[in-house]
Amino acid sequence: MSNDVNPHTTGDDPVLGSAPTITINEKTYQLRRLGIKDTFAIARIVSIGAATLSRSGQQADMNDPAQIGTLLLAGMMSAEKIVLELLAGIVGVTPAELQDPDVFPMGSEIDIIEALVEHQDVKAFFVRASVLMRKLPEMQTRSQEAST
Numbered sequence: 001m002s003n004d005v006n007p008h009t010t011g012d013d014p015v016l017g018s019a020p021t022i023t024i025n026e027k028t029y030q031l032r033r034l035g036i037k038d039t040f041a042i043a044r045i046v047s048i049g050a051a052t053l054s055r056s057g058q059q060a061d062m063n064d065p066a067q068i069g070t071l072l073l074a075g076m077m078s079a080e081k082i083v084l085e086l087l088a089g090i091v092g093v094t095p096a097e098l099q100d101p102d103v104f105p106m107g108s109e110i111d112i113i114e115a116l117v118e119h120q121d122v123k124a125f126f127v128r129a130s131v132l133m134r135k136l137p138e139m140q141t142r143s144q145e146a147s148t
Contacts, residue, residue: 032091038121042086045075048078052074069114072113090116
């Protein structure tokens with residue numbers, strides 16, 4: 001990985017941190033580890049959020065981890081099923097349980113998204129993705145050079 005810092009091997013390793021917890025209705029939920037399947041769900045929601053912001057004349061940087069929460073919130077309305085499945089899965093409940101207002105009142109989804117944005121796996125992913133995105137133009141230029 002040349003001179004770039006690999007977040008999986010440093011002392012500040014986001015993956016080795018503890019998973020965030022949230023308390024909703026006096027019950028504490030620990031977010032589970034995230035995997036490749038979660039990457040696709042998050043990417044879909046973030047892409048929908050970016051498109052939604054773009055249509056309203058706003059712009060967000062998908063490579064900026066600080067804006068991931070904004071993109072997730074913007075994508076919530078157009079990706080209800082994906083959002084419900086993702087949020088339920090990461091707190092260890094079913095989508096039906098997540099929709100029970102006596103257990104998860106309105107606003108609980110914001111708490112879960114806030115914890116998701118702080119999740120060590122999300123942070124590690126976006127750190128590595130931003131490094132790769134910075135390398136892509138360089139890689140594209142190299143691939144167009146004449147071979148020897």
